[in-house]
Amino acid sequence: MDKLKSETIFALSTFFASSALAVIRVSGDKCKKVVLTLCNLSKVKPRHAYFCELKDCNGDLIDKCILIFFKSPNSYTGEDLLEIQTHGSTAIIERILNELKTLDGLRMAKPGEFSLRAFRNKKQSAIYFEGLNNLISAETEKQRIIAIKQTFGESENLCKKWERVLIQSLAYVDASIEFSEEDDVDLVAVEENLNKLKKEITEHLEKTKYITQIKLGIKVLIFGPPNAGKSSLFNLLCKEEKVIVSPIKGTTRDQISADISLHGNKLTLIDSAGIRYSSNQIEKKGIEKTYESLKELQKFILVLSPDSFNNRNILAINQVLTELNKKELIIVFNKSDLKGSKNKFENWNSKIKLLKKFKQITISCKKKGDLNQILKKTTDFIHKKLINIDSLIDDDYFFTEKRHIECMELILEDISNALVNFDSLEICADFIKEALKKTNDFYGKYSEDDKLEHIFSNFCIGK
Ligand SMILES: Nc1nc2c(ncn2[C@@H]2O[C@H](COP(=O)(O)OP(=O)(O)OP(=O)(O)O)[C@@H](O)[C@H]2O)c(=O)[nH]1
Ligand SMILES: [Mg+2]
Known part of the structure; x- marks a missing residue:
């Protein structure tokens, strides 16, 4: 972790192709060194755009650029961060990346590493970053809408709602254990709420499973009599x-x-x-x-x-059609x-x-x-007539990742166990506590390091 912190990373955040502009990002302690070495600026005010010359180590001009410095912790990664906007030719991009490589303590970023650092610096939750990744790769309007929900809080709010139901249920169950003599605690309502929660999460789980399967690729079989032109199609x-x-x-x-x-x-x-x-x-x-x-x-x-x-x-x-039933x-x-x-x-x-x-x-x-x-x-x-996925996605989709499926399955298991053990309140309380811990997994609060790296490795380089 410390080693990671001491390394300053850089990457191209835009597409490697000819375009009007390209943005290269640098994150870490050495940002100011980059500013001094490449742009000859001894001081930079945070969040100011500098129009300056970008030179190589021999003092030869590479390009003129716009430079913006974000001071830690007020940046995307939470570290010192530099955005270099240049003209978007592949030659310029390559030249700058090569120049950055020669600087001591700097290395190319791995896919998703900027976001991983941001996550580690507690800038946002795992759902936020997953949403951001989906937002970047969204190809249809519906995909964009789901990604927006994830990035800008709606999916997280839903998890928080589930969390609140669990906290409330636990409070009532605990109270009932403590004041077992009194009849004040409405355990019937608690059981009802847990059942409702189970139903709601199950519905979201089914939808998410469907959508993730579709994301991996929809299998379509071409079949028919010989010679009909299946291979031609x-x-x-x-x-x-x-x-x-x-x-x-x-x-x-x-x-x-x-x-x-x-x-x-x-x-x-x-x-x-x-x-x-x-x-x-x-x-x-x-x-x-x-x-x-x-x-x-x-x-x-x-x-x-x-x-x-x-x-x-x-x-x-x-015969085949008779046996196909409800398939499409x-x-x-x-x-x-x-x-x-x-x-x-x-x-x-x-x-x-x-x-x-x-x-x-x-x-x-x-x-x-x-x-x-x-x-x-x-x-x-x-x-x-066969594929239109967008028509299958209604406004009720909030989750898209395999990780989300795993979280929901684990929470459901605990809620089911809590309900089965509703007559033994201590055991029931333990299962609700477990379910609560797992809702935290949704935000990535307790994820181990390797799990996190896996989440972020799906991101593109430069994000
Ligand atoms: N006239 C005509 N011939 C076609 C058309 N489509 C395919 N063919 C011909 O029909 C023959 C069979 O085509 P394939 O695509 O191999 O048919 P298939 O269903 O894959 O056949 P099998 O693999 O043997 O089951 C070939 O000679 C194709 O050139 C079409 O639209 N019109
Ligand atoms: Mg064929």
Whole structure:
């Protein structure tokens, strides 16, 4: 800890690319030395913008910059902090970073290290910094709204509300233990409040689990009869010829997956072996995998084509749809360029009544013309009808991290134990105390060092 404190760190806080401006941050005791060495200023007033020359150790001009000094503890990190705003060329940035590296006692910051130092200096809670990290990486309006709640207090207020219920419950239980002769303490209300709290935290836990899973990537299986164009659609969405496409039925034998970004959402797209009876051992295994994924996953794209309309395929697809229950599915009618395709698509719909339950789109992966347009039409459709995460996020989302899930699970366990032991008030009180300790974990108050480093290592460098 002391060693960390004695080291002054620096990093580029803006993007490493050509832009109008770049901001380099320096944090630690050596800030004033940097000001003197690079800018030849022997004194700097805190929170004043200085327009000055930035020179290397030979006295050659690197760039002119704006320099702002924040004196400890009134800075982002709580340490002396320097912000150097220069022109944003990669050459200038690199030159300054190299110059800083040569100064004694200075080193490049690790990802999230500025925030970690701020946290250690008790500037803000862990939820605040996690929110800030989410705010920086927010790609959609809903993500920004959740991040704002975390950064500017709403999520923390919710934890504090939970904390208050626990403190109050503990006070009543303690009072009841101490004054066991008297009937004044309303234990029924305490039990009711604890039950309400359990219900509320459980709801937040479920939502958070859902949202974190989505953040990691939504798995979408492309399935359908052989030769319908599943791999062609997969390649179209990946924007590259990732997998083999051929007129031979059973070309795809194993599952192949690729991560793609669809309207800012991470998707793991899986191409699969076409569903049919096959005597080929390898293909058979591939088809088994398709069936397993149909059981495991939640979101699917069914690809059908005019030339795959036959009794065998109708039977197989009908069976799959019957077993899908409430899972989410969209249908892509592919090969619309083939003659008579419209009739064949109608035939699919009339032979398998269940198909009409699902949203459908007609495309051609091979149509001559603007593939970009087809891609846009298809991705818009997938986003709207299968993926649209933003529509799943209501105003009631406050948490996003795996760490938050762990905290909530532990608190819930203690509350459940407290409730189970409501007849033995001493034991009940102990569990409420435990739950209270764990609410502190939400703010990161009692987190061990390595746990903290883990939280902050997800941040970008320079934050
Ligand atoms: N006319 C036409 N042909 C297409 C279209 N999409 C794919 N094809 C062709 O249909 C054949 C099968 O395409 P694939 O993408 O390999 O089909 P698949 O469903 O992955 O087939 P398997 O892996 O064998 O199950 C290939 O010859 C493709 O070029 C389309 O929109 N129109
Ligand atoms: Mg294929």
